[in-house]
Each structure stands twice: as structure tokens, then as C-alpha cells.
Amino acid sequence: MSPATDLQICLNGYGSIDDRCCEEKLHLLFEYRNATNLYATHVALMAEIAGGLLAKDEFDLLSEAASQAHEKCIEAREHFFKHAEEHGC
Ligand SMILES: [Zn+2]
Numbered sequence: 001m002s003p004a005t006d007l008q009i010c011l012n013g014y015g016s017i018d019d020r021c022c023e024e025k026l027h028l029l030f031e032y033r034n035a036t037n038l039y040a041t042h043v044a045l046m047a048e049i050a051g052g053l054l055a056k057d058e059f060d061l062l063s064e065a066a067s068q069a070h071e072k073c074i075e076a077r078e079h080f081f082k083h084a085e086e087h088g089c
Contacts, residue, residue, distance in 0.1 A: 004056040022089035024082070039073050042066035 042065055049059040083089075 022083075022087060025083055025087070025089050028080040028083050032073070032080045035069065035072040035076040039066065039069040042069050045087070 042062060044052070046059060046062050046066060048054050049056065049062065
């Protein structure tokens with residue numbers, strides 16, 4: 001990736017560029033946090049179902065959604081650390 005392309009990605013992030021903080025890194029960290037929050041929400045609901053607070057057939061649906069949310073978590077985490085490594089930020 002050329003420095004120009006890299007800069008453009010940073011400009012597509014939030015607001016102006018701050019030398020001390022990479023915008024793309026921040027953006028990827030927000031995505032990682034959001035994916036983690038979604039996964040945590042699904043798992044919390046699954047715990048309620050397991051505790052008998054929700055119907056059993058909803059558990060299977062939720063379990064599928066939780067798996068997908070977990071995949072997104074792992075992807076977001078990889079994107080974050082890959083960027084930090086490649087960008088040295
Ligand atoms: Zn960076």
C-alpha cells in the first residue's frame with residue numbers, strides 16, 4: 001500500500017488527522033468494540049434462554065446469530081491488529 005493510499009484511508013475516518021492518533025486505527029477499534037458488544041448481547045440473551053426466560057426455539061436462532069457475531073468479532077480484531085502492524089501505529 002502506497003503512503004498516498006494510506007493517507008486517503010485515514011482521511012476517510014473521523015474528522016481531521018491527528019499525528020498522535022491514527023484515525024483508521026481508531027475507526028477499526030470502534031468496529032471491534034461494536035462487534036464485541038453485539039456478540040456480548042447475543043450471549044447474554046442466550047443465557048436468559050438457558051435460564052428459562054425465553055423460548056427454546058429462539059435459542060437455536062440466537063445461537064446462529066451469536067456465531068456470526070463472533071466471526072465478525074474475530075475479523076474486526078484481525079483488521080485492527082493487521083492495520084497496527086502494517087501502519088506501525
Ligand atoms: Zn494507522
